[in-house]
Amino acid sequence: MDGNTTPTTAPVLILLGPPGAGKGTQARMLEEQFGFVQLSTGDLLRAAVAAGTEAGKAAKAVMEAGDLVSDAIVIAILRDRLADADCAKGVILDGFPRTTVQAEALDTLLSETGQKINAAISLEVDDAAMVDRISGRFTCGTCGEGYHDSFKAPLTDGQCDKCNGTDFKRRADDNAETVGARLAAYHEQTAPLIAFYDAQGALARVDAMGAIDDIATQLSTLAANATR
Numbered sequence: 001m002d003g004n005t006t007p008t009t010a011p012v013l014i015l016l017g018p019p020g021a022g023k024g025t026q027a028r029m030l031e032e033q034f035g036f037v038q039l040s041t042g043d044l045l046r047a048a049v050a051a052g053t054e055a056g057k058a059a060k061a062v063m064e065a066g067d068l069v070s071d072a073i074v075i076a077i078l079r080d081r082l083a084d085a086d087c088a089k090g091v092i093l094d095g096f097p098r099t100t101v102q103a104e105a106l107d108t109l110l111s112e113t114g115q116k117i118n119a120a121i122s123l124e125v126d127d128a129a130m131v132d133r134i135s136g137r138f139t140c141g142t143c144g145e146g147y148h149d150s151f152k153a154p155l156t157d158g159q160c161d162k163c164n165g166t167d168f169k170r171r172a173d174d175n176a177e178t179v180g181a182r183l184a185a186y187h188e189q190t191a192p193l194i195a196f197y198d199a200q201g202a203l204a205r206v207d208a209m210g211a212i213d214d215i216a217t218q219l220s221t222l223a224a225n226a227t228r
């Protein structure tokens with residue numbers, strides 16, 4: 001990390017939760033509201049795959065299988081991104097850390113610049129609902145706004161509400177077969193982080209089964225309290 005570009009006061013929020021819990025949707029709303037930067041390791045890895053980098057080549061098959069990419073690759077990608085100047089506004093980590101090794105590496109990275117985690121917010125959901133949530137989701141290929149076939153269709157069919165784009169994308173790993181592996185990876189490797197952050201006094205829990213806007217209101221209050 002470049003200590004010259006990241007002041008010690010830059011807030012760090014973590015969104016924890018299984019695939020489909022709404023981390024990406026909520027992170028985007030917090031980004032808009034607070035000006036923090038959403039850092040999604042899934043997005044960074046998908047960009048690496050699309051660009052054909054060495055990390056992307058190593059990650060591609062692992063991601064398609066719904067398994068976790070190696071800690072070394074993900075930590076290196078996150079470390080590089082955190083060093084970018086825009087992260088001085090504060091960051092919302094979406095999908096990182098996902099293992100205890102990553103959580104410890106993050107603590108080390110942040111301590112190098114005197115930063116700390118303001119809050120780790122666990123989005124709590126029922127596994128049973130996640131398959132439907134994930135199988136129906138898609139995003140605008142132009143601005144990244146998220147949609148869902150059943151829960152959040154565009155107001156005008158085929159046109160993005162935010163940017164009027166007409167090019168929509170579905171993720172290759174958002175299918176019923178891969179979701180099972182992704183949920184298993186979450187429970188085995190990521191769920192233990194709830195206790196990890198609880199022990200640090202940084203954990204907040206939010207019931208994320210309700211309406212997107214209600215959850216956003218709760219998160220907004222938590223984020224405001226944690227970063228002031």
Ligand code: AMP
Pocket residue numbers: 019040041042043045062063064066067068069070074094095096097098099102173182
């Ligand atoms: P996501 O977009 O967060 O659902 O991530 C999509 C996929 O990218 C995951 O199923 C993993 O294969 C990989 N991935 C994303 N973030 C991480 C991470 N922090 N550690 C390991 N693998 C990750």
